[in-house]
Amino acid sequence: RDQITGSGIYGFGKTGGRVPVGIGRRRLRIVVTGGAGFVGSHLVDKLIERGDDVIVIDNFFTGRKDNLVHHLGNPRFELIRHDVVEPILLEVDQIYHLACPASPVHYKYNPVKTIISNVMGTLNMLGLAKRIGARFLLTSTSEVYGDPLEHPQKETYWGNVNPIGERSCYDEGKRTAETLTMDYHRGAEVEVRIARIFNTYGPRMCLDDGRVVSNFVAQAIRKQPLTVYGDGKQTRSFQYVSDLVNGLVALMEGEHVGPFNLGNPGEFTMLELAQVVKETIDPSATIEFRPNTADDPHKRKPDISKAKSLLNWEPKISLREGLPLMVSDFQKRILNEDEGKGY
Ligand code: NAD
Ligand code: UDP
Ligand code: UDP
Numbered sequence: 001r002d003q004i005t006g007s008g009i010y011g012f013g014k015t016g017g018r019v020p021v022g023i024g025r026r027r028l029r030i031v032v033t034g035g036a037g038f039v040g041s042h043l044v045d046k047l048i049e050r051g052d053d054v055i056v057i058d059n060f061f062t063g064r065k066d067n068l069v070h071h072l073g074n075p076r077f078e079l080i081r082h083d084v085v086e087p088i089l090l091e092v093d094q095i096y097h098l099a100c101p102a103s104p105v106h107y108k109y110n111p112v113k114t115i116i117s118n119v120m121g122t123l124n125m126l127g128l129a130k131r132i133g134a135r136f137l138l139t140s141t142s143e144v145y146g147d148p149l150e151h152p153q154k155e156t157y158w159g160n161v162n163p164i165g166e167r168s169c170y171d172e173g174k175r176t177a178e179t180l181t182m183d184y185h186r187g188a189e190v191e192v193r194i195a196r197i198f199n200t201y202g203p204r205m206c207l208d209d210g211r212v213v214s215n216f217v218a219q220a221i222r223k224q225p226l227t228v229y230g231d232g233k234q235t236r237s238f239q240y241v242s243d244l245v246n247g248l249v250a251l252m253e254g255e256h257v258g259p260f261n262l263g264n265p266g267e268f269t270m271l272e273l274a275q276v277v278k279e280t281i282d283p284s285a286t287i288e289f290r291p292n293t294a295d296d297p298h299k300r301k302p303d304i305s306k307a308k309s310l311l312n313w314e315p316k317i318s319l320r321e322g323l324p325l326m327v328s329d330f331q332k333r334i335l336n337e338d339e340g341k342g343y
Helices: 038-049 065-071 104-109 111-132 168-188 212-221 241-253 270-281 305-311 319-338
Strands: 029-033 053-058 077-081 094-097 135-141 192-197 226-229 235-237 260-262 267-269 287-290
Touching: 029 038, 029 111, 038 053, 038 065, 038 241, 065 077, 094 111, 094 241, 104 111, 104 168, 111 135, 111 168, 135 168, 135 241, 168 192, 192 241, 212 226, 212 270, 212 319, 226 270, 235 270, 241 260, 241 305, 260 305, 267 270, 270 319
Parallel strands: 029 053, 029 094, 053 077, 094 135, 135 192, 192 260, 226 287
Antiparallel strands: 235 267
């Protein structure tokens, strides 16, 4: 263990010396890996707001300090620049493990690093959870279902994934991360939770990450044509980020391992999405068709009955309500970019 690196070593463990938060709940110490990213930073906001101590571990591959700048200086918040493929020593109660590039552009950029992050990163966080008796939550993905032959997808579906394609580093990486999680649960009795997240959007998404919602919104604001890949008839189901964060917390706090689908069952073709973006931002926006990427799943829609009944969770915000909530954030960042301040 002498080799283990990390800046945060704390003198008290799971039960010691905590200040109670509200009635009947002590303050928790929580690690969020990937906490400088899109989903992670919204999760951090919620955990800090409810009164817990949060440590973010991030290597800033796709994450940004700007996403957390409002917490810097808060004594209950700590930010550690660290790559999860390296071991780390910390003392915490809960681990939300999000660290992994999430958009196709980013995870294909260095596919070997993507697999290593999923395998070694998840292994290290599970080893940490085992040593300190912390509860561990994995943010897996709907991509474990691949190009699904079952529709909508239930958690019982084992998926249709190409093991040797361009997306495989992410899909198979997350599938292996799920396997490791269950092996540590069965073999080392680590308390684990698995979320399978469906396409999520909201403020703080990377402007240049190539995902469809961020692309369309940025294109509409910049008065560029919306780029629809393929014939635009493929479907996705889009979840607003606050719904996801509520689902992740409900899963962590609940009694069930999962996996649980966390997504919004509202299903849209990419052409329908382009239409909603036009109506929301610029009715005069045009559409430009581009060739589709390899192995693109034809359809995707979560069956969320399991999360509804066991976690008492369901998304509240429809696409038409959620899209306008990310527009001002994108406008501000695009304006700053234009003014040369960059992000
Ligand atoms: P994101 O790229 O904004 O965030 C990922 C964060 O992890 C970034 O801050 C990045 O710098 C960090 N990171 C990446 N590799 C790391 C490493 N090796 N060590 C330390 N930090 C590292 O993506 P996101 O959309 O916020 O996704 C968060 C998690 O949710 C990911 O695990 C992703 O696979 C999962 N997920 C997201 C979606 C979605 O639609 N947003 C869908 C399914 C699953
Ligand atoms: N690990 C870590 N922090 C800890 C405990 C473990 O980063 O506090 C890492 C450890 O270095 C190893 C991985 O987690 O790479 C798995 O740990 P485990 O104890 O399960 O396996 P072992 O070290 O016995 O191979
Ligand atoms: N897509 C598109 N235009 C874009 C970016 C993506 O039509 O500018 C399509 C893409 O081909 C896919 C869908 O939108 O069918 C969702 O892509 P995204 O990368 O957002 O997520 P994922 O494929 O991981 O679900």
